Each structure stands twice: as C-alpha cells, then as structure tokens.
Amino acid sequence: MKLLRYGSPGHEKPGLLDAQGHIRDLSNHVDDIAGDVLHPESLARLKALDAASLPRVEGNPRIGACVGGTRKFICIGLNYFDHAAETGATVPPEPIIFMKATSAITGPNDAVEIPRGSFKTDWEVELGVVIGKTAKYVSEADAMNHVAGYCVINDVSERAFQAERQGQWTKGKSADTFGPTGPWLVTTDEIPDPQSLRMWLEVNGHRYQNGSTITMVYRVPHLVSYLSRFMSLQPGDIISTGTPPGVGLGQKPPVYLKPGDIMTLGIEGLGQQRQHVVQG
Known part of the structure; x- marks a missing residue:
C-alpha cells in the first residue's frame, strides 16, 4: 500500500x-x-x-510529505561502507546519530532553498524508515513489527555549517526545506527486503549517486533496536538511514548546489522526487 x-x-x-x-x-x-x-x-x-x-482526486495536486505530525527526524551518519570511503572516514563502531529539525520536512517536489551565507549545500538520497508502533528497548528480532513503512528522503546538507562552524551536525542539516520526504509511504508488506534497493540521484541530468541499500553498514532492524535504547520511537517518527557514495562533497573537486539546479532522485519501489533549487 x-x-x-x-x-x-x-x-x-x-x-x-x-x-x-x-x-x-x-x-x-x-x-x-x-x-x-x-x-x-x-x-x-x-x-x-x-x-x-474511494473518491478519485482529479488533476495534479501538490504532494506533501508522506507523514504528518512527525516529532523526531533522526538521521544516521556514515552508514554506507562506500560513502564512508569517499569521504575518507572510517566506518563507525556504533551508529552515528544526529537530529534534523522537523521544520525541515517538506514535500518531495517542493523547492529546496539554499540558506543565506551557504556555499556548500549538498544532496543525499536516503532510505527513510517510518515508525508505526511505539518502540522502546525492542530487540532486533522484534524491531520490524514497529515499522510502518519506507519512503525516499533527500537529506540536504550544508557542509560548511555542518563541519566548519563548530558543534554537532544539526545546524548543517536543519534549514527549512532540507528534508524532502515522500512521495509515498510504502508499507512494509510491499518491500520484503529493504536492504536490496537501488537508489540514485541526479543534478541537472547528471547522475552523481547510483548505489544500493545493500552497502548499508547498520541495517534497518539494528537501527530501530539501537535507537530504541536511547529514546522511545513514536508513530510518525522518521529514521533517515544514510546515503551511498556520490555526494557533492565527495567529487574531485567538490560540487555544490546553486540556484536554478534541478535535483531528481529515487529509490526502487518507493517513488521519485524532483526539486528546483532556489536561493533562500
């Protein structure tokens, strides 16, 4: 569904x-x-x-984020072996957790704003996991019983704000429009194996990311179980599970977004997004 x-x-x-x-x-x-x-x-x-x-909706209405009322937008850093390699980082011994402001959530085809003072706004196609039932201290064996489904996330990131402005990553991840989500919430029965999904992202028709969830370090059941040790996960919470290689930061030389760019991205079975980049 x-x-x-x-x-x-x-x-x-x-x-x-x-x-x-x-x-x-x-x-x-x-x-x-x-x-x-x-x-x-x-x-x-x-x-x-x-x-x-059911009543059919006519025309082409705007599609909003596929989940409403999200209270926690939790992200996992450096969670793909090949992405860690492109950034020169080592695979972390435990999942790296950071939060993205829920005010960053937007529709999958809404414009993405480059923040004022930004020169290093980047892209990241990611598998989103949506919680359906409260999870607290759940085992890996039980974790998937707490997942409602999956969606496409573009974890838009400002690299200078993230890494060069002191502190944690949150300020580089949380600008308005930095969390396009959807188009669909695809329930788990339609995605029997979330660890074998092709994923891709293009900017102005050039494919930068062309990966698969198969190279994910910490997989979905482990992430749900792991996170539930540190905080309860509530219905509608989103876990953005990391990105494969091909981000702008990893290009030689690095490539970053500019006003007028068009991002298109998608994950097998979960749909596609398209965003026009504008100056905030």
Missing part, C-alpha cells in the same frame, strides 16, 4: 495511490497519515478498503 498526503502546505489531505497510479482520497476514513493511523491495526483496515470505491 502506498499512502500519501496531498494539497497545499499545512492543509494536506490523506490519500492512497491505487494500482493504476491514481490518487484516492481517504478523508472519510482517517484525518491524516500520522500518529495512530500508522499502527499495524489501522494500516490493516486501510488495506482492506476497496481503492476503486
């Missing part, structure tokens, strides 16, 4: 994508794709609906 949110920013409605690629409205069944709606029992009720009987 592919769940989504459509409409103007702050006024998105819940929907699903039917087998023919049409948006169907879920407003008569749920208020939003958020919170308890992501619980396994709620998802089962939505899956049991006859999609063809």
Whole structure:
C-alpha cells in the first residue's frame, strides 16, 4: 500500500495511490497519515478498503510529505561502507546519530532553498524508515513489527555549517526545506527486503549517486533496536538511514548546489522526487 498526503502546505489531505497510479482520497476514513493511523491495526483496515470505491482526486495536486505530525527526524551518519570511503572516514563502531529539525520536512517536489551565507549545500538520497508502533528497548528480532513503512528522503546538507562552524551536525542539516520526504509511504508488506534497493540521484541530468541499500553498514532492524535504547520511537517518527557514495562533497573537486539546479532522485519501489533549487 502506498499512502500519501496531498494539497497545499499545512492543509494536506490523506490519500492512497491505487494500482493504476491514481490518487484516492481517504478523508472519510482517517484525518491524516500520522500518529495512530500508522499502527499495524489501522494500516490493516486501510488495506482492506476497496481503492476503486474511494473518491478519485482529479488533476495534479501538490504532494506533501508522506507523514504528518512527525516529532523526531533522526538521521544516521556514515552508514554506507562506500560513502564512508569517499569521504575518507572510517566506518563507525556504533551508529552515528544526529537530529534534523522537523521544520525541515517538506514535500518531495517542493523547492529546496539554499540558506543565506551557504556555499556548500549538498544532496543525499536516503532510505527513510517510518515508525508505526511505539518502540522502546525492542530487540532486533522484534524491531520490524514497529515499522510502518519506507519512503525516499533527500537529506540536504550544508557542509560548511555542518563541519566548519563548530558543534554537532544539526545546524548543517536543519534549514527549512532540507528534508524532502515522500512521495509515498510504502508499507512494509510491499518491500520484503529493504536492504536490496537501488537508489540514485541526479543534478541537472547528471547522475552523481547510483548505489544500493545493500552497502548499508547498520541495517534497518539494528537501527530501530539501537535507537530504541536511547529514546522511545513514536508513530510518525522518521529514521533517515544514510546515503551511498556520490555526494557533492565527495567529487574531485567538490560540487555544490546553486540556484536554478534541478535535483531528481529515487529509490526502487518507493517513488521519485524532483526539486528546483532556489536561493533562500
């Protein structure tokens, strides 16, 4: 099942994508794709609906972030063997955790703003994991029972803010529009193996990232279990699980985003994003 949110920013409605690629409205069944709606029992009720009987949404509405009400946007750093190598970093002995402000979350095709004073804004295609049931001190064996599904994330990053301005990475990761999310929340039953998904990102038609989740260091069950030792994970929380090689920082010489650029990116089975880069 592919769940989504459509409409103007702050006024998105819940929907699903039917087998023919049409948006169907879920407003008569749920208020939003958020919170308890992501619980396994709620998802089962939505899956049991006859999609063809739901109102079809006409035209091409804006697609919002596929999850609403996210309270925690948790990111994992240097979580791909080949990305760690391109940055000259060693693979960390435990997952590197940092937070991205939830105010960075935006729709998958909304414009990305380069912050004022930025000269090193970069891209990162990532697999997003959306929590569906509260997880606290869960085992790896039980971890996937707490996952609602997956989505595409562009972990947009300002490298100078991240690494050259002291402190932790958060300030380089949290600018408004730095978290395009979606287009769909794809439930786990449609993605039997999240560790074997092709992923890619292009800027102005040039493919920079062309990787796979197969090179992920710490995999999804481990990440959910690991994070749940340090904080409870709530329905709607997002874990952005790291990026494969090909980021702008890793080019020789480095390449960074500028106003007018177009980013397109996607993950196998999870859809695609397209963002126009503008000056903030």
